[in-house]
Amino acid sequence: MVSTNRNIVLIGFMGVGKTTIGHELATLLQRPFIDLDQAIEKEFGKTILEIFSKDGEEAFRKKERKLFGHIMNKENYIVSLGGGAFLQKDIQRQSLEKGEVIFLDISFSAWVERLPLLKKDRPLLQNKSHQEIKELYHSRREVYTNAHHTIHTDRLGPLQIAKEIKKAIQST
Ligand SMILES: Nc1ncnc2c1ncn2[C@@H]1O[C@H](COP(=O)(O)OP(=O)(O)O)[C@@H](O)[C@H]1O
Ligand SMILES: O=C(O)C1=C[C@@H](OP(=O)(O)O)[C@@H](O)[C@H](O)C1
Ligand SMILES: [Mg+2]
Secondary structure (H helix, E strand, C coil): CCCCCCCEEEECCCCCCHHHHHHHHHHHHCCCEEEHHHHHHHHHCCCHHHHHHHHCHHHHHHHHHHHHHHHCCCCCCEEECCCCHHHCHHHHHHHHHHCEEEEEECCHHHHHHHHHHHHHHCHHHCCCCHHHHHHHHHHHHHHHCCCCEEEECCCCCHHHHHHHHHHHHHCC
């Protein structure tokens, strides 16, 4: 039994599995699920790629802050963020104050195996060299370690990871 009413907020690098595992965790804990990127796409009526190319990243980030604020006025949700959301100071502060923040960690070598699946719909992975992506991974990883809990995901499937999250929350 997970007793907290706080929203459970999943953070981590692009492609680590926040959206996939968020769904799995919501089913496991029987809680409602919100993917912040999907909520943003719905508001704009466009895909993330279209928002970045037509409206620009700043418009995306502004909507990200606004919708996240609305979500954190509710309780009991499983919330998957986009990989850059937690880098925004407002989002980081609200999620740490009001939520239970879970960092889904993955080694860079395991992540690189997944890269071919990700490139086509992640605007920030396009037109970047391997070295630039590696630097982005490491600089963001440092920020993600501010989370309340860290789950190492290498070699685990989504259901196993969801069960690890449940255990981590129960132990607090
Ligand atoms: N634990 C996992 N093991 C293997 N592949 C995974 C795992 N979690 C997610 N994936 C795959 O990785 C890709 C990115 O997953 P996604 O949930 O969109 O990540 P994020 O929301 O963090 O960007 C998808 O193709 C998904 O099927
Ligand atoms: O890391 C980022 O800045 C982004 C990550 C994406 O979400 P995922 O982490 O779910 O891929 C999406 O929000 C957008 O492409 C920007
Ligand atoms: Mg996602």
